[in-house]
Amino acid sequence: MSISVTNSLSLRLYYGQYSALVKGSTRKDATVGTLSFADASALRNAVRRLQDYKFEDGTEAEIQEKLKAFSDAVNNTLDSGANYAGNSTSVKNAVSKIKNLNKEYASDLKKIGITVDKDGSMSVYESASKLYSKEKFSKFFDKDSKYLNDLYSAAQRITRRVDVRI
Secondary structure (H helix, E strand, C coil), rough: CCCCCCCHHHHHHHHHHHHHHHHHHHHCCCCHHHHHHHHHHHHHHHHHHHHHCCHCCCCCHHHHHHHHHHHHHHHHHHHHHHHHHHCCCHHHHHHHHHHHHHCCHHHHHHHHEEECCCCCCEEEEHHHHHEEEHHHHHHHHHCCCHHHHHHHHHHHHHHHHHHCCC
8 A cells, every 4th residue: 555645734633633643754753553543533533524624615725635634544544553453453453444444435435536446545536626516525524424434433443442652
């Protein structure tokens, strides 16, 4: 899986107190537990913030940046969770759940410009925010979205099981 870490405002907000872990150089120095906890926490924040975001009020650039940050949070969680999985069956199962969710909802994700690779990781079309209507994003990131709520639960399972001292 290839991870492209951006330094977007949304991604830094998703990471909160762990915002230093957005950058690749800092990620290499973090423990596997800290990284997995930070990534899963960021994914949880991404889900909730996107469910509250008013896509109709956002510019194409803002929407594109939020899609990319969401994708990065998912991919980071998959990567760090897989590295931590040897320490916890619960984390391993949560990572599998995220991969399976991404594959299950691949056609829905594609409708908003996000492709799912064979390994369950995501990538965003460079012009997704131009190609798709704001209403599609609002509908996809709805508070009642089963995909997002299940994704949130899987990320929550990781944050509950990770030992940041490792």
